[in-house]
Amino acid sequence: MNRSASIKDVANHASVAVGTVSNVLNYPDRVSQRTKDRVLKAIDELGFVRNDAARQLRAGHSRTIGLIVLDVGNPFFTAVVRAAEDAAALHGSAVLLGDSGHDAAREANYIDLFQEQRVQGLLISPVGDVTERLDLLRERGVPTVLVDRLADEAKFSSVAVDDDAGGYLAARHLLDTGRRRLAFVGGPTSIRQVADRLQGARRAVKEEADATLEVLESEGQTVLAGRSVGNSLVERGREGLPDGIFCANDLLALGVMQSLTMTHTFRIPEDVALIGYDDIDFAVSAVVPLSSIRQPTEALGRTAIQLLAEEVGSRNPTHRSVVFTPELVVRQSTKAN
Amino acid sequence: MNRSASIKDVANHASVAVGTVSNVLNYPDRVSQRTKDRVLKAIDELGFVRNDAARQLRAGHSRTIGLIVLDVGNPFFTAVVRAAEDAAALHGSAVLLGDSGHDAAREANYIDLFQEQRVQGLLISPVGDVTERLDLLRERGVPTVLVDRLADEAKFSSVAVDDDAGGYLAARHLLDTGRRRLAFVGGPTSIRQVADRLQGARRAVKEEADATLEVLESEGQTVLAGRSVGNSLVERGREGLPDGIFCANDLLALGVMQSLTMTHTFRIPEDVALIGYDDIDFAVSAVVPLSSIRQPTEALGRTAIQLLAEEVGSRNPTHRSVVFTPELVVRQSTKAN
DNA sequence: TCGTAACAATGAAACGATTCAAAGATCCGC
């Protein structure tokens, strides 16, 4: 299990200089066909594989970019990961992935690790207060792009989705299909995303003089939390029921849907329209296919890499904040009466 | 924006030899307290960060292991990823993640990339026929552990879950709760996992003289495919209906559940019991909480890293295949009558 | 045949860490 062949071994085997082998690999045009053939044959016979560590050492930086997400299990982030991987591949680099799991300590670990790896740049959806660490990185010339969080444009670029606009879209759609007694389900409102979506919904409701918006705070963002809110709605009976419900995410919406349909007292969308947020895979296959707000995750990931690429090249980088607008996906759960 | 400080800069700044700085970092005990303090101060002042490329070059190998999964979006794999990351962190190494997306070309790309990175070992859930590439790796002393696929033990270690046992468990549970006319929903049977689960179910059914098993092949493994199978069952009416249904995964089961409950003609579990496979997050929050078969993903990932760690050390590694037994999770959808 | 482009090939130096034999300090007992 002797150590693997180096460029020197290849050079000896092909009776050329090491520089020539390097040229074959990096600048094939500079090498004559005959030598190229000999070298390639030698490479093949020895099973030579480039040692990336040595390349990096010489180059001063790696060909990887770091990506730190809050949770690989979250469909939003897996989509971003995939897009980032694809986009990076186009630039000829690879993605180092770290999952902070909402844990500031793990996040810090990954930042340090990636710094030792001399990543070309960093994509991060931050948990803790990492501005200090990121400032250090920036001073060293490692650009950072914040994902799903707006940033001080003097310092960082960022990509995010406009949750206020998403909330507006959802509520506006309910209003446009004739609903007037709206309810917002979500919580805790200390979560920025929740607060922004609610704010957007409020904005839409204000546009209609006769429309009202009731806020039903949920315990978390799960199906079960949604079901418990749904149950309390069912208890109100037909009188007190809103005619349009906007949930801060699809899981909540599915929970609410279960409560309302299970009892067979209310029909969706005839008695009450229901719209969620995120457009998860399950939305389309719910009992009543769920209308939702789709976030352009693919574009988000791609753009993040692109912003990073712009900064990696330049000496005096300018920063940009790109905000994406979410998209309304209409399905049966909000069909007009 | 000047290039970052090297160990030499630190040595100058602290007026010691480079070897001493290295010792401070790697063998603190060899260094006197006074020098240690001076060096650490210099490191701090210069903001020195180790260059991992140089370390690797010297060491001949990296401190990373490669992990190639079929799909980061799949909860099974995200669980494995998390477990692997945690386990690797304990060994002081990091995980390089690649998503092959069921694409043999991307898979091959990642293998090559990881080889250039000189990963210490490789965890892979293979798509294409990679035995050749993996053989090459093995000859170079890079051990590989196959995930979720059994391997020739002469060559590789592997970790997998016993799908036959899972199928048996599911069917046995239906039988134990008094059901006798069973149906298996899944397809295409060319997928190994589907075939194995069916085989296990058959084994269980054979144990009861008066039990029967009907196979309903589905078009894929989605909620919609399940719903279409469910609809055809509803059409049969109460007579032809099985009294216990085992679906090859939870998505199918949820689809079947939707069909059966939507029409309000059949009740779960009174008229028909339903059990799925994988125990996805949604199983517990289905309209009728779904019984399922849980795969020990966490143990799987942890063990995979451990097997790898065993081989990384040894000169003449022995291979092991670890097969995990899945676990029955009973919920309301299979409650006894 | 000569001069000169244009093209190919060479190999030493550099990247930044670790290693290790050797040199230098320090301490202790007598």
Added chain:
DNA sequence: GCGGATCTTTGAATCGTTTCATTGTTACGA
């Protein structure tokens, strides 16, 4: 004060690649 043991520190050599100034080769028109 001395010999010897122990503890610290030193710095050149090394890992495998890329770079680039230099040298060698070829081709072609005059």
